[in-house]
Amino acid sequence: GENVEQHPSTLSVQEGDSAVIKCTYSDSASNYFPWYKQELGKRPQLIIDIRSNVGEKKDQRIAVTLNKTAKHFSLHITETQPEDSAVYFCAATSGGYQKVTFGTGTKLQVIP
Amino acid sequence: NAGVTQTPKFQVLKTGQSMTLQCAQDMNHEYMSWYRQDPGMGLRLIHYSVGAGITDQGEVPNGYNVSRSTTEDFPLRLLSAAPSQTSVYFCASSLAVGNQPQHFGDGTRLSIL
Numbered sequence: 001g002e003n004v005e006q007h008p009s010t011l012s013v014q015e016g017d018s019a020v021i022k023c024t025y026s027d028s029a030s031n032y033f034p035w036y037k038q039e040l041g042k043r044p045q046l047i048i049d050i051r052s053n054v055g056e057k058k059d060q061r062i063a064v065t066l067n068k069t070a071k072h073f074s075l076h077i078t079e080t081q082p083e084d085s086a087v088y089f090c091a092a093t094s095g096g097y098q099k100v101t102f103g104t105g106t107k108l109q110v111i112p
Numbered sequence: 113n114a115g116v117t118q119t120p121k122f123q124v125l126k127t128g129q130s131m132t133l134q135c136a137q138d139m140n141h142e143y144m145s146w147y148r149q150d151p152g153m154g155l156r157l158i159h160y161s162v163g164a165g166i167t168d169q170g171e172v173p174n175g176y177n178v179s180r181s182t183t184e185d186f187p188l189r190l191l192s193a194a195p196s197q198t199s200v201y202f203c204a205s206s207l208a209v210g211n212q213p214q215h216f217g218d219g220t221r222l223s224i225l
Contacts (some may be wrong), residue, residue: 001171006154032211043202043216044155051211089154093211098162099170100145100214104154 002094006103013080014111021106023090024031024072032093033066033073038105039086047088048075080110113138118203118217125193125224133188133220135203143206144186145170145214146178148199155202161186162209193224 003026013019025033034049048072050057050064050073057064061080066073077084119134137144147159157170161180175197177189186205188193190197204214 009152011162034213040212043218044198046213098143098160098168098209101171102147102155102156104152 002030002092002099002101004092004101004103006090006106009104010105010107010109012111015080015082016082019022019075019077019080019084019108019110021075021088021090021108022072023074023092023103024070025092025094025101026071027092027094028068028071030092030094033064034077034091035064036089036091036102037086038089044089064066077108080108082110082112085110086110115139116203116215116217117204118201118220120220121218122221123152123223125190125222127193127195127224129193131190131193133190133201133222135186135188136184137186137205137215138184138186139205139206139207139215140183141205141215142183143179143209143212143214145204146176146186146188148172148197148206148224149202149219150199158188190222194203195224198222198224 006023031052036044037047038044061078063076087105116137142163146158147155159178161167202219203217206212206214
């Protein structure tokens with residue numbers, strides 16, 4: 001089955017700096033890669049996603065890049081703010097697009 | 113729309129007891145799934161369904177049963193609770209099969225003593 005690895009597990013940045021979280025996947029048939037943000041005690045919520053026919057996608061301060069050849073994708077947050085502090089999960093869809101496999105999460109702390 | 117509704121929010125069980133975690137969505141989504149979230153292990157797929165009457169196993173299905181008699185409801189049953197099932201459980205739904213954004217419920221925090 002699919003295996004998704006996520007790094008780093010924790011990340012501290014100063015407010016205003018950029019943060020980068022990286023994920024690798026194993027199933028070359030995976031074609032959908034969402035990112036979720038989970039604040040403490042709350043539900044995961046989608047922040048951005050990318051499909052395998054696109055190399056990069058941006059939404060204001062958030063961007064995701066995908067390298068299908070290397071089977072890795074990354075989340076980039078620019079001009080970080082304290083409210084960006086949360087756990088971020090990457091995911092990949094495989095198994096005929098029926099199973100979603102999550103990474104183990106990155107706890108991002110933005111220091112004011 | 114209420115989105116994805118999970119009940120209960122908290123539950124404490126004794127080892128060996130059984131219970132059902134409820135999940136309902138009002139978005140007419142075909143795909144529904146159950147995850148458990150444990151510290152340091154992310155979200156692990158327990159069972160999923162691609163439509164009414166169709167269910168399949170995920171990564172960690174042992175000790176859990178599901179059914180999907182309607183599009184709206186996808187209950188998760190713990191047959192004989194064990195301390196290893198202490199976790200936070202999330203139900204999620206998406207418009208179609210897994211290559212669409214998932215909408216999560218608020219979660220059920222379950223403790224097995």
